[in-house]
Amino acid sequence: MDAEREEQDNDIGYFQQGTFSLSPSQVQTSRAYAGMVRTRFAPEPNGPLHLGHARAIHMNFSVARRYGGQCILRFDDTNPRTARQAYCDEALEMVRWLGYSPASVSYTSDYFDDLLMLSACRLIVDGAAFVCHEQLREGVYYRAVRNSPWRNRSPSENMKEFKMMCVGLYREGEAVLRLKVRTRSGLRDPVAYRVCNSEHYRSGTRWCVFPTYDFSHSIIDSHEGIAVSLCSAEFASHRSIYQWIQKKLGMYRVPQREFQRLEVGGCLLSKRQLIAGLGTSFHTYDDPRLATLTGLRRRGIPPEAIRRFVREGYREYEQLLDLTREVLLLQAKHCMVVLQPLACHVVNYDKVAAAEGMAGQVLVSLQAQESQAGHNSLGHHVTLSSVIYINQYDFHLRETRHYFTPTSPVRLRGTCYAMHFCSMERGDGGEVVSLQVLLRKVEGKVKSMKVLTWVSEPVPVTLNFFDSPSRRGPFLYSQLPPVCSTTALMEAGPLSGLRLGRYFTYGQTLQAERFAYITLDPSSSSSSSSNYLHYGSSCDRWILALIGGLSQPPLHFLAFIFRPFLIFLKILAFIGKRNCPLFVSFILLFLWGCERNQAFMNPVWSVFFKVQAFIACVSCVFFKFMAFIVCVSSSVPMVIVSIVPVVVCHF
Numbered sequence: 001m002d003a004e005r006e007e008q009d010n011d012i013g014y015f016q017q018g019t020f021s022l023s024p025s026q027v028q029t030s031r032a033y034a035g036m037v038r039t040r041f042a043p044e045p046n047g048p049l050h051l052g053h054a055r056a057i058h059m060n061f062s063v064a065r066r067y068g069g070q071c072i073l074r075f076d077d078t079n080p081r082t083a084r085q086a087y088c089d090e091a092l093e094m095v096r097w098l099g100y101s102p103a104s105v106s107y108t109s110d111y112f113d114d115l116l117m118l119s120a121c122r123l124i125v126d127g128a129a130f131v132c133h134e135q136l137r138e139g140v141y142y143r144a145v146r147n148s149p150w151r152n153r154s155p156s157e158n159m160k161e162f163k164m165m166c167v168g169l170y171r172e173g174e175a176v177l178r179l180k181v182r183t184r185s186g187l188r189d190p191v192a193y194r195v196c197n198s199e200h201y202r203s204g205t206r207w208c209v210f211p212t213y214d215f216s217h218s219i220i221d222s223h224e225g226i227a228v229s230l231c232s233a234e235f236a237s238h239r240s241i242y243q244w245i246q247k248k249l250g251m252y253r254v255p256q257r258e259f260q261r262l263e264v265g266g267c268l269l270s271k272r273q274l275i276a277g278l279g280t281s282f283h284t285y286d287d288p289r290l291a292t293l294t295g296l297r298r299r300g301i302p303p304e305a306i307r308r309f310v311r312e313g314y315r316e317y318e319q320l321l322d323l324t325r326e327v328l329l330l331q332a333k334h335c336m337v338v339l340q341p342l343a344c345h346v347v348n349y350d351k352v353a354a355a356e357g358m359a360g361q362v363l364v365s366l367q368a369q370e371s372q373a374g375h376n377s378l379g380h381h382v383t384l385s386s387v388i389y390i391n392q393y394d395f396h397l398r399e400t401r402h403y404f405t406p407t408s409p410v411r412l413r414g415t416c417y418a419m420h421f422c423s424m425e426r427g428d429g430g431e432v433v434s435l436q437v438l439l440r441k442v443e444g445k446v447k448s449m450k451v452l453t454w455v456s457e458p459v460p461v462t463l464n465f466f467d468s469p470s471r472r473g474p475f476l477y478s479q480l481p482p483v484c485s486t487t488a489l490m491e492a493g494p495l496s497g498l499r500l501g502r503y504f505t506y507g508q509t510l511q512a513e514r515f516a517y518i519t520l521d522p523s524s525s526s527s528s529s530s531n532y533l534h535y536g537s538s539c540d541r542w543i544l545a546l547i548g549g550l551s552q553p554p555l556h557f558l559a560f561i562f563r564p565f566l567i568f569l570k571i572l573a574f575i576g577k578r579n580c581p582l583f584v585s586f587i588l589l590f591l592w593g594c595e596r597n598q599a600f601m602n603p604v605w606s607v608f609f610k611v612q613a614f615i616a617c618v619s620c621v622f623f624k625f626m627a628f629i630v631c632v633s634s635s636v637p638m639v640i641v642s643i644v645p646v647v648v649c650h651f
Contacts, residue, residue, distance in 0.1 A: 012228060012255040018055075018311035019062040020230060020257065027067060027227075033252055034225025037069030041095070041102070042217065045075045046082035047271040048285040048292040049094050052232075052262040055310040059230050059259060061100040062311075070103035072224060076217070077109050078210050080200040094293040097506075098303045108216050109202045111223070116211050119219050119249055120177060120193055124158045128248050129192060131161035132178045148189060151180065162193075168208045170195050179215070183240040190214055190241055218242045222251040229256040262310065264317055267291035289466055289483070291317075299466070300509045300519030302327045328509055328517050335494040336413060336453040337512040339463075339486065340392040343434040344454075347422055349386040352439050356384065382491060385456045388412075389489055394452050395432065402450060410450045411442060413513055418442045418449065453513045458489035463518065500524055 013022040022030070022037065030037045039060040043053060064071040073095060077083035088107075095102060123129040132148050153161075165175050177193035192215040199205050218241070221229050229242070236258045246253050261269075268274060269291055278285070286294035296306065305323040314320065346352065394410075396403040404410040406421040422436040442449075465484040490512075498508050498520055508520040 012257065015257075015259060018313055019059060019066070020228065020259075022063065022067065022227060026255070030069075030225070030227035034227070037064060037067035037227045038072065038103075038225050039064045039069065039228065039230065040072040040074050040221065040224065040226050042074040042076050042108075043091055044079070044082075045077055045084060045087035045091060046079065047087060047275050048294060049091050050269050050271070050274070050293060051264060051267065051291045051296065051306070051310075052269040054098065054293065054306050055259075055262045056230070056232070057095060057098060057100060058307060058310045063228070063230070064103075067227075069227070071100070072104050072106060072226075073102035074106045074108065074220070074224075076213060077107055077200070077202065078213065078216055080196055080198040080210060083201055085201050090294065094297075097293070097297060098306060106224075107202065108211075108220060109200065111216070111220055112203065112207055112211075115219060115223055116216055119245075120162070120211075120215075121159070123179065123192075123248060124162060124177075125155050126248065127155050128180050129177055130158045130180060131165065131175055132189070133175050135173065148178070151178075151189070165193070165195055165209050166207075168197070172197060177209075179241070179245070181241060181244050183237070183244075187237060187241060214238055214241050215245065218245040218254070219249065219251065221254045222246050222249075225252065226254050229254050231256065231258055232261045233258045234261070262315070264291060264315055264320075266317055288464075297506050298521065300324075300507070300517060302331070302507060302509075325517070328511065332509045332511040332517055333494055335510045335512055336455055336491055337461075337463075337515050337518070338389045338391050338453065338455050338458065338489045339515075341389040341455075341458075341489050342392045342395055342432070344388050344390055344419065344437045345434060346384075346386050346388065346439055347436055348438055349384075352384065352417070382493060383457055388454050388456045389458060390452050390454050392432075395435070397432075401448065404450065404452060408450070409440075410452045411446070412439075413451050413453045416441050416443075418446075419452075453515075455489050455491045457492060459492045459495055460487055461490045461495075462486075463488050464521075498524075 011023055012026050013020055015021075027037060041057055041060045043049060043056075049057075061071045063069075073092060075083075075088050075091070077088075092102075092105060120129065130148075130151055130153055132150050134148055134150075161175065162177055164170060165177070172195045175195060176191045178189040179192050180189060182188045191212050193209045193211055195208060196210050197208055200207065200210075217229070235256070239256045239258070242256050243253065263269065268277075274285065274290070274292065282290065285292050286298045288295050288299035293306075297303075301320065301324050305320060305327045308323050308327075309320050314323075390404070394404050396405050399405055399407055401408060404419070404421070406424075409418045409420045411418050417439045418441075420438040420440060422438055424432050424436065425434045427433045463486055465486075494510055499505055500520075504520070504522050504524075506522075509517055510519075511517050
């Protein structure tokens with residue numbers, strides 16, 4: 001039986017490189033019946049589409065496109081309690097945003113009157129369906145062990161009971177229509193129709209009975225001439241029911257094939273959990289921290305990156321960000337952003353403005369080295385004012401070739417000017433608040449000179465930072481704030497071409513030099529500071545350290561230095577195990593706590609606890625040595641000696 005089923009599966013087709021390839025015989029059969037290869041994407045309109053749905057969308061539309069056919073978008077609105085028109089409109093919008101065009105849009109509720117009701121009546125007349133009155137818990141028991149007591153009722157009685165269900169004489173849970181079938185997967189007498197007194201968003205209160213997924217999909221797929229029903233792996237056990245219904249009704253046999261569900265580390269891809277989290281962990285489904293399609297669009301992820309992600313079979317969120325950077329590298333215009341502004345007053349501004357002309361405007365070329373040749377749309381003019389702003393962390397008082405110092409000039413990004421230090425002004429706390437600088441032209445490239453990003457006549461913008469879900473885990477279960485916002489300065493030129501308000505469009509993304517890709521948020525307005533969302537770059541960890549103090553790579557090196565000491569102390573503890581078991585237990589307790597600290601988000605605390613554990617271990621060794629000197633032999637003094645370092649380390 002299994003060998004025969006495997007042979008039939010091969011006759012239909014196979015999965016390959018993120019899509020499904022039909023066999024020549026199945027292509028011929030589909031074209032003979034429906035005139036073309038037709039597929040369908042049938043989501044349930046009870047919530048938002050997420051990254052997992054993108055895989056199903058790509059799978060169905062790619063098969064239809066490959067064989068010159070069509071793909072239908074059908075909404076499985078058989079549950080009136082959760083189905084909403086807003087979810088249908090949003091799903092259609094997301095499918096088109098991903099770059100796919102459905103041939104038609106249909107609803108399962110369109111077939112309530114004729115197709116589904118007539119099919120149910122036909123199965124009742126043929127003795128293949130019966131009305132059951134068992135309760136839910138009893139139903140699970142009966143399907144698993146024995147037949148229902150109403151299973152052998154006559155077709156005329158079942159038809160009478162079913163009509164009573166349709167006119168509303170039964171309340172919810174008092175009667176269901178079941179199919180007389182037992183599958184190899186253990187499913188027995190599945191439900192085909194159930195009573196539901198909720199109002200449907202399309203048909204209103206006309207119907208009080210509604211079909212189930214198993215019953216409606218097999219019939220409508222055959223009626224619409226679907227070439228192959230592609231669904232996720234959890235429906236593999238329902239395949240026998242799917243085929244049994246079509247066989248009993250004498251309809252066109254549509255094969256069903258299952259693909260593996262998409263699981264992305266750290267991302268929430270459960271519609272049930274997304275619905276449960278609305279209003280508590282987040283307020284809208286387009287929250288940029290979510291892996292919903294609306295959330296990814298708002299975050300600035302281009303649809304091409306999502307298509308490549310599901311097509312190539314990636315499963316890590318970082319891989320989606322890598323694909324995003326590859327796509328945006330040739331699309332996003334470059335700009336400069338200053339996070340922690342430090343004012344630099346140009347002392348020779350009059351000479352520079354006179355030399356440049358055009359009211360001090362200089363051409364800033366921000367073309368990336370990775371860009372394709374001939375991509376010249378990245379350069380723009382910037383008005384050079386008497387005050388320019390750089391990042392505070394780019395200026396150091398100590399001599400180093402990696403920063404702007406009093407003795408090391410730097411070059412302004414995209415220009416031929418080098419900035420030299422003249423003097424500085426300090427605040428009340430001794431911090432540097434402004435600089436006096438001198439601008440000089442530089443011919444050619446100087447490899448030893450650092451290049452800084454800068455802004456002139458900037459515009460204040462609001463930046464929102466989001467860390468990768470795979471790095472921090474699902475944000476829904478994190479106790480730390482998932483969003484870090486700050487106000488930064490940005491050059492006004494790239495902002496002038498952005499569309500706001502009613503003219504807003506998604507995908508208005510810019511590449512901030514030495515920073516990250518930033519995209520315009522729909523909540524932005526021309527009357528307030530523009531809102532941008534950060535979704536990761538090659539240097540996002542460093543930026544997050546400067547803004548929120550979440551992580552800073554140099555401190556990980558300090559934490560790494562203490563590891564040999566910890567290993568050495570473990571060896572000492574193992575050697576001294578025979579002399580003082582209690583001492584060894586405290587040593588191992590501190591070492592375990594120190595290693596557990598690797599999961600801390602802030603490496604500063606990690607280093608602090610490592611130092612604390614190191615001091616505690618050294619003090620334990622010292623007190624143990626003193627205990628042997630005074631020849632302590634009783635257990636009570638040894639307990640006191642072992643507890644002392646714990647108390648000292650605690651305070």
